[in-house]
Amino acid sequence: MLPLADVIHLAITGLAQGCAYGLIALGFVLVYKATEVVNFAHGEFMMLGAFAVLAFSEGLGWGFWPAFVAGCLSIAVVGYLIDAQIMRRIIGQSSASIFILTVAFGFIFRSLAGMIWGWNTLSLSTPFDGKISVGSLDIATDRIAIVVATIILCGLLYLFFSRTRFGIAMQASSQNQLAAYYMGIPVKRLVSLTWAIGALIAAAAGALLAPVTQVDTTIGLLGIKALAGAIVGGFGSIPGALLGCLLIGLIEPFADYYFPAIKGVSAYVVMLVVLFVRPEGLVVQTFQKKV
Amino acid sequence: MQILFKTRYEDDIRFLAKTGEKVRVGLVIAFLLLAPAFLQNYYLAELGLLLVYAIAGIGLMILTGHTGQVSFGHAAFLGIGAYAHSVLLSHGVPFTLSVILTISLCGLVGMALGRSASKMHGFYLAVATLAFLILVETVLGEWSSVTGGHAGFAVPALKVLGVNLGQVWQQYYLDLSFTLLVVWAASNLFRTPLGRSMVAVRDSELSARSLGVNVEWIKIQAFGISAAITGLAGVLLAHHLTYLAPDVFGVLESLKLMLMIVVGGLGSILGAIFGAIFVSVLPVLLSFLKDVLPAAIGQQAGLEPLLFGLIIVGVIVFEPLGIHGRWLKLRYFFETFPYYRKASFVRQKSYLKTERMR
Numbered sequence: 001m002l003p004l005a006d007v008i009h010l011a012i013t014g015l016a017q018g019c020a021y022g023l024i025a026l027g028f029v030l031v032y033k034a035t036e037v038v039n040f041a042h043g044e045f046m047m048l049g050a051f052a053v054l055a056f057s058e059g060l061g062w063g064f065w066p067a068f069v070a071g072c073l074s075i076a077v078v079g080y081l082i083d084a085q086i087m088r089r090i091i092g093q094s095s096a097s098i099f100i101l102t103v104a105f106g107f108i109f110r111s112l113a114g115m116i117w118g119w120n121t122l123s124l125s126t127p128f129d130g131k132i133s134v135g136s137l138d139i140a141t142d143r144i145a146i147v148v149a150t151i152i153l154c155g156l157l158y159l160f161f162s163r164t165r166f167g168i169a170m171q172a173s174s175q176n177q178l179a180a181y182y183m184g185i186p187v188k189r190l191v192s193l194t195w196a197i198g199a200l201i202a203a204a205a206g207a208l209l210a211p212v213t214q215v216d217t218t219i220g221l222l223g224i225k226a227l228a229g230a231i232v233g234g235f236g237s238i239p240g241a242l243l244g245c246l247l248i249g250l251i252e253p254f255a256d257y258y259f260p261a262i263k264g265v266s267a268y269v270v271m272l273v274v275l276f277v278r279p280e281g282l283v284v285q286t287f288q289k290k291v
Numbered sequence: 292m293q294i295l296f297k298t299r300y301e302d303d304i305r306f307l308a309k310t311g312e313k314v315r316v317g318l319v320i321a322f323l324l325l326a327p328a329f330l331q332n333y334y335l336a337e338l339g340l341l342l343v344y345a346i347a348g349i350g351l352m353i354l355t356g357h358t359g360q361v362s363f364g365h366a367a368f369l370g371i372g373a374y375a376h377s378v379l380l381s382h383g384v385p386f387t388l389s390v391i392l393t394i395s396l397c398g399l400v401g402m403a404l405g406r407s408a409s410k411m412h413g414f415y416l417a418v419a420t421l422a423f424l425i426l427v428e429t430v431l432g433e434w435s436s437v438t439g440g441h442a443g444f445a446v447p448a449l450k451v452l453g454v455n456l457g458q459v460w461q462q463y464y465l466d467l468s469f470t471l472l473v474v475w476a477a478s479n480l481f482r483t484p485l486g487r488s489m490v491a492v493r494d495s496e497l498s499a500r501s502l503g504v505n506v507e508w509i510k511i512q513a514f515g516i517s518a519a520i521t522g523l524a525g526v527l528l529a530h531h532l533t534y535l536a537p538d539v540f541g542v543l544e545s546l547k548l549m550l551m552i553v554v555g556g557l558g559s560i561l562g563a564i565f566g567a568i569f570v571s572v573l574p575v576l577l578s579f580l581k582d583v584l585p586a587a588i589g590q591q592a593g594l595e596p597l598l599f600g601l602i603i604v605g606v607i608v609f610e611p612l613g614i615h616g617r618w619l620k621l622r623y624f625f626e627t628f629p630y631y632r633k634a635s636f637v638r639q640k641s642y643l644k645t646e647r648m649r
Contacts, residue, residue, distance in 0.1 A: 038414040096361045100553045107600035268422035
């Protein structure tokens with residue numbers, strides 16, 4: 001058995017990791033609910049976000065917070081353009097080609113990031129470096145920052161989707177596109193905006209995670225784990241996806257500790273088990289069509 | 292333009308209905324048969340590898356192109372095929388028996404995966420197969436007592452029915468005979484009730500079900516057949532690689548297979564072959580391009596994946612039917628010359644197909 005202090009330490013690490021997965025998964029789910037496209041390049045938005053914030057804060061010397069805002073917004077613009085210029089043209093094609101297309105975006109983003117910022121691992125200094133000591137426990141502040149940021153962002157999103165005209169229109173167009181068109185909602189623009197929001201959240205996650213993961217071109221692969229988490233929770237619902245990501249995040253450090261042979265792949269094991277037992281995820285959102 | 296007069300039932304289900312098709316297929320087969328006479332060993336080996344990838348592409352095409360089930364995990368079957376065959380060979384099992392055992396193993400694993408996948412759809416399936424691939428890769432890496440782990444595994448020499456096939460041209464003919472067999476079998480498959488049901492499941496599960504097709508069982512069979520064919524490709528690939536390492540059969544390899552069938556053209560056997568040609572020729576083209584471009588651009592480290600990605604995006608956005616679609620247009624142009632109209636191939640307006648209501 002592990003001593004209690006280690007258990008708590010692992011749990012906090014896992015919680016922070018789970019929150020980060022959750023932030024990425026939010027983007028996946030938002031885009032999926034709006035267009036039923038699963039964007040396999042979503043992790044790359046996170047990678048680009050981390051690089052953009054790094055470029056603004058260290059390249060241009062703006063300091064962390066202005067760079068954070070500028071970086072996230074610029075990635076949001078990238079997300080908007082991706083949908084408006086490319087994804088919109090291929091609506092209705094077979095899902096295989098759409099998957100391949102988003103995977104191709106991943107390749108393009110990774111190469112571009114590598115060409116612009118180099119292939120070495122960089123580090124981004126955030127204002128969250130440091131430790132809080134509770135008794136004999138040392139808790140890194142950057143982990144706490146991720147958890148807090150997740151709570152804040154989720155709250156903001158909740159308010160956005162339930163209180164603002166834009167948010168309600170987005171919900172409407174995700175429930176029934178055709179009906180939304182008839183109500184005069186600019187569905188196309190809203191879909192692109194959804195992509196922008198998803199990209200923005202992913203970029204924010206990238207910047208917040210930077211002290212933990214460092215910044216290089218491969219951190220986008222975390223996106224696949226976030227996808228696994230979202231599937232565990234149920235892809236159609238935001239609370240479900242968040243729950244699934246937290247679960248994955250919490251299970252991972254313990255699984256890595258107890259079963260070092262499957263280090264790094266425990267998330268996929270959990271996902272496969274859930275898919276076999278309960279294919280719709282823990283929180284069900286699909287309906288059976290009756291003939 | 293050739294007008295087909297059908298006088299017998301067999302005319303409806305003939306492989307090659309038109310004279311032009313017969314001539315073209317005959318020419319291609321003649322070229323492949325005579326290739327060792329005029330190709331150098333290097334190019335012959337590459338051609339053999341291309342044929343192996345064509346087999347793997349046909350395997351995936353049956354599942355994704357014809358049954359509509361997306362699999363990102365097909366490199367796993369390539370890996371299982373390659374490893375199972377090599378391990379069996381190194382334990383003294385003869386080639387023929389080993390191939391049969393390996394194909395059956397891959398088919399069974401595929402059916403087991405299909406059994407659990409038949410309830411999933413769309414991207415759930417894509418991600419589940421991706422996870423399956425990652426697990427298989429991990430198992431191949433960690434189970435070092437059998438697979439040699441990350442250190443690798445040397446493939447025993449190629450020996451069929453006691454005859455040593457060490458020469459490049461001998462191996463090439465082995466690849467070629469398996470390829471012709473698979474192409475023939477796969478084209479035949481789509482004239483059987485099973486193949487037709489697969490296409491029905493792809494086009495609409497709901498209407499297939501209401502016509503009395505057992506959708507789950509069809510999906511399981513499709514997975515099994517597809518995995519068995521891909522496993523056969525794995526067997527042949529093992530002899531090309533001669534040294535196996537688990538990371539060869541990773542996500543990138545899967546993506547390469549997927550790229551093949553999407554760029555080649557989903558839903559046709561010919562598309563898989565076009566795709567195999569494409570992925571084999573692409574690296575050559577890219578290295579050529581590297582020399583032509585100015586050094587500042589040409590020597591960039593990430594140039595290859597970038598171009599790779601751009602080509603995929605271009606193909607999917609501008610020619611969704613892939614190379615095969617382009618080929619159909621070209622053929623139609625010559626067959627109906629001078630009556631070709633662009634409108635013959637204009638895409639119908641398509642809307643978002645929902646997966647939520649099923």
